[in-house]
Amino acid sequence: MMLKSKHLIGLEDFPISDLNKIIDTSFKFKQILDSPGRKINLLKGKTLVNMFFENSTRTKISFALAEKRLGADSINFSATGSSVKKGETLKDTVQNIESMQIDGAIIRHSHPGAALKLTEYIDGSVINAGDGSHEHPTQAILDMVTLKEKFGKIKNLKIGIIGDILNSRVARSNIFGLKKLGAEIVVCGPSTLLPNDVTKLGINVTYNVDEVLNWCDAVIVLRIQLERMHLGRIPSKREYHRTFGLTYERVNKLKKDITIMHPGPMNRGIEIDSTIADSENAVILDQVLNGVAARMSILYLLLGDKSEKL
Amino acid sequence: MIAKKQPKKILLKNGRIIDPFSKKTFIGDILIENGTIASIRKTISSRDKDTLKIDCKGLVVTHGFCDIHVHFREPGREDKENLESGSIAALAGGFTQVCTMPNTNPSIDSAEHIYYICGKSNHLPIDIFPIGAVSKGQKSEELTEMILMKENGAIAFSDDGIPIQNAQFMALALQYAKMIDLPIINHAEDIYLRNKGVMNAGPNSDNLGLKGNPNLAESVMVYRDLALALSLNARLHIPHVSTKESVELIKLFKSKSKLISSEVSPHHLYFCDDDIVGFDTNLKVSPPIRSKNDRKKLIDGIKSGIIDCIATDHAPHTIEDKETTFNDAEFGMIGLESCFGVVNKVLVKENGMSLKSLIEKLTVNPRKVMNINTDLFAIGEKAQITVFNPNEKWTFSEDDIYSKSSNSPFIGHKLVGRVKYVFSKNSFFSL
Numbered sequence: 001m002m003l004k005s006k007h008l009i010g011l012e013d014f015p016i017s018d019l020n021k022i023i024d025t026s027f028k029f030k031q032i033l034d035s036p037g038r039k040i041n042l043l044k045g046k047t048l049v050n051m052f053f054e055n056s057t058r059t060k061i062s063f064a065l066a067e068k069r070l071g072a073d074s075i076n077f078s079a080t081g082s083s084v085k086k087g088e089t090l091k092d093t094v095q096n097i098e099s100m101q102i103d104g105a106i107i108r109h110s111h112p113g114a115a116l117k118l119t120e121y122i123d124g125s126v127i128n129a130g131d132g133s134h135e136h137p138t139q140a141i142l143d144m145v146t147l148k149e150k151f152g153k154i155k156n157l158k159i160g161i162i163g164d165i166l167n168s169r170v171a172r173s174n175i176f177g178l179k180k181l182g183a184e185i186v187v188c189g190p191s192t193l194l195p196n197d198v199t200k201l202g203i204n205v206t207y208n209v210d211e212v213l214n215w216c217d218a219v220i221v222l223r224i225q226l227e228r229m230h231l232g233r234i235p236s237k238r239e240y241h242r243t244f245g246l247t248y249e250r251v252n253k254l255k256k257d258i259t260i261m262h263p264g265p266m267n268r269g270i271e272i273d274s275t276i277a278d279s280e281n282a283v284i285l286d287q288v289l290n291g292v293a294a295r296m297s298i299l300y301l302l303l304g305d306k307s308e309k310l
Numbered sequence: 311m312i313a314k315k316q317p318k319k320i321l322l323k324n325g326r327i328i329d330p331f332s333k334k335t336f337i338g339d340i341l342i343e344n345g346t347i348a349s350i351r352k353t354i355s356s357r358d359k360d361t362l363k364i365d366c367k368g369l370v371v372t373h374g375f376c377d378i379h380v381h382f383r384e385p386g387r388e389d390k391e392n393l394e395s396g397s398i399a400a401l402a403g404g405f406t407q408v409c410t411m412p413n414t415n416p417s418i419d420s421a422e423h424i425y426y427i428c429g430k431s432n433h434l435p436i437d438i439f440p441i442g443a444v445s446k447g448q449k450s451e452e453l454t455e456m457i458l459m460k461e462n463g464a465i466a467f468s469d470d471g472i473p474i475q476n477a478q479f480m481a482l483a484l485q486y487a488k489m490i491d492l493p494i495i496n497h498a499e500d501i502y503l504r505n506k507g508v509m510n511a512g513p514n515s516d517n518l519g520l521k522g523n524p525n526l527a528e529s530v531m532v533y534r535d536l537a538l539a540l541s542l543n544a545r546l547h548i549p550h551v552s553t554k555e556s557v558e559l560i561k562l563f564k565s566k567s568k569l570i571s572s573e574v575s576p577h578h579l580y581f582c583d584d585d586i587v588g589f590d591t592n593l594k595v596s597p598p599i600r601s602k603n604d605r606k607k608l609i610d611g612i613k614s615g616i617i618d619c620i621a622t623d624h625a626p627h628t629i630e631d632k633e634t635t636f637n638d639a640e641f642g643m644i645g646l647e648s649c650f651g652v653v654n655k656v657l658v659k660e661n662g663m664s665l666k667s668l669i670e671k672l673t674v675n676p677r678k679v680m681n682i683n684t685d686l687f688a689i690g691e692k693a694q695i696t697v698f699n700p701n702e703k704w705t706f707s708e709d710d711i712y713s714k715s716s717n718s719p720f721i722g723h724k725l726v727g728r729v730k731y732v733f734s735k736n737s738f739f740s741l
Contacts (some may be wrong), residue, residue, distance in 0.1 A: 110446040188670060190486065191486055191488050192482050196542075207489040232451065232452055232478075232479050233452070233453075233482060235454055235455040236455050239456075243457050256547040
């Protein structure tokens with residue numbers, strides 16, 4: 001075991017040393033991804049199962065690639081077309097899969113706590129690929145890798161997170177992780193999409209997006225889910241864009257450059273203008289590549305043999 | 311008729327000046343130049359022939375009144391009232407600023423609607439501040455664009471007339487409006503407890519055979535709204551408080567939050583449900599005229615400051631809407647023209663409230679609720695002045711009504727205190 005942890009469920013209780021090790025190791029994998037072979041067989045002979053009970057594009061492909069680049073055997077499971085549709089419980093589904101002898105499981109589920117539950121049902125390592133509105137630790141880690149790549153450090157960085165904080169697992173994992181590594185965080189969004197006791201997380205809150213942008217070194221823009229409108233939480237796309245969107249005018253009048261991140265998928269023209277998403281300061285596609293490196297690092301450190309030195 | 315003059319200079323001489331902002335009272339003069347306050351002193355002499363001099367001896371000179379709850383029916387029911395006729399009715403009552411409710415047809419539920427009301431009000435003789443709807447179409451389903459509405463002139467948000475039943479939606483509205491520091495005003499009424507009530511539930515409704523609307527229909531909702539506002543640390547204004555239980559609740563919650571305010575209507579202070587025995591449909595209002603005990607508690611509430619201000623809930627209706635049975639008649643009465651004579655009689659003459667205190671409830675306090683400037687007698691300020699005779703006894707009649715509608719139960723009633731002059735938006739009006 002190269003980490004103190006057996007699983008990666010969330011960053012709230014994750015040891016700092018493990019987090020730092022994952023981030024630092026990610027850069028080694030990034031070099032491998034940039035090299036001609038792009039592959040290193042560190043997980044040869046290991047079997048992984050990707051269990052996606054909820055839709056995913058980026059995360060699913062990213063894990064699949066990370067597994068392939070490490071030489072692991074992986075099988076895919078998605079809820080559609082499975083016995084889940086026939087009413088099978090999570091416990092039965094995963095125990096059946098595990099009885100086929102697997103070393104680790106990656107799970108995406110719409111219910112908070114699903115990943116933790118899974119650790120009770122199987123012996124191998126569990127990696128949370130997003131559990132409802134709870135945590136999305138691998139996304140937060142790839143965000144931190146991207147920030148460290150850009151700034152050389154995380155400590156004392158000023159990070160703004162803008163959007164639907166209430167329902168965002170990306171925001172939660174980033175808040176827990178970035179706080180651990182000494183970053184300062186300000187969250188910004190409509191009052192109806194912020195947790196009531198958000199300041200108890202040890203971060204600051206504002207409704208003024210210009211204030212955040214003027215303050216921060218980097219900003220993480222979150223996807224605004226359009227169905228929130230019909231739940232009475234935001235009145236319109238127009239008002240959201242005007243009030244909280246990273247508009248061209250807003251970003252252009254800043255006196256300094258800030259790094260712009262987005263976990264995807266983007267609503268261009270709502271939370272972020274196309275001109276900003278495609279601008280030089282946006283590292284949105286770097287985040288995607290770093291996602292593969294970060295997930296290789298996580299898989300290797302959780303499942304690899306110590307003897308197989310990187 | 312109201313006579314209008316626009317002289318460059320006006321000198322109001324020898325009035326009893328009561329400034330509810332600085333809390334100063336003295337006999338003195340006010341000089342208005344080009345529509346702004348030029349000077350306020352014990353004596354201002356002027357030999358200038360162009361200066362219009364008004365003798366205010368025996369009269370009180372104070373801030374223009376502000377009514378934060380009126381229905382001017384435009385757009386949609388201009389046959390009942392429009393912005394212009396409503397403004398004249400307001401002037402006649404001594405009001406220089408009003409806040410209009412958005413339950414028109416269509417309702418004022420977008421930035422464009424707010425812009426329309428402000429644009430149409432620009433040239434009118436008083437300031438009109440539109441209150442925007444809380445929900446699109448007043449359906450309690452989707453929030454309105456409150457941020458954009460505020461940018462266009464919205465002063466508060468209310469689905470008045472349609473009580474918000476869904477507590478979750480009410481909580482979201484309070485939370486959203488908090489971002490822009492504007493109050494939510496909810497017509498506090500549980501529609502299931504109200505049921506088909508047309509008057510206060512009690513011995514009188516039992517005797518008359520009319521369906522009763524119980525105190526609880528209001529007070530349970532007042533409690534809910536207060537609890538939500540307190541827990542969310544949001545601004546809440548409770549309109550037309552009518553029950554003794556509501557007054558108790560407001561007292562309790564005001565001791566815990568500074569963001570809570572409330573208003574009472576002149577008719578709830580003046581009448582009680584004993585007065586409905588003749589089935590006068592002009593006394594059919596929502597919330598209903600309550601019992602003697604409720605009335606007494608409302609008077610105590612406004613006197614002690616538990617209730618912040620007086621607002622008329624001026625609600626014009628056509629003859630057709632009122633000349634019918636009590637069950638079929640519309641809810642609401644007009645109230646702007648009769649307001650001062652009514653509240654001065656009830657509160658100052660009959661219940662020992664000071665005139666200064668009454669003036670606060672008509673000027674500084676309602677403006678504070680809406681974050682409107684309250685220091686109206688500052689030098690250089692746009693003049694808004696109301697001059698009244700606090701002791702004049704008069705009988706309110708149809709001739710005193712400037713509204714397009716005349717659904718007032720005060721017609722024929724002896725009132726005390728009458729507005730004589732108003733200065734608003736660079737014009738001087740004699741009543």
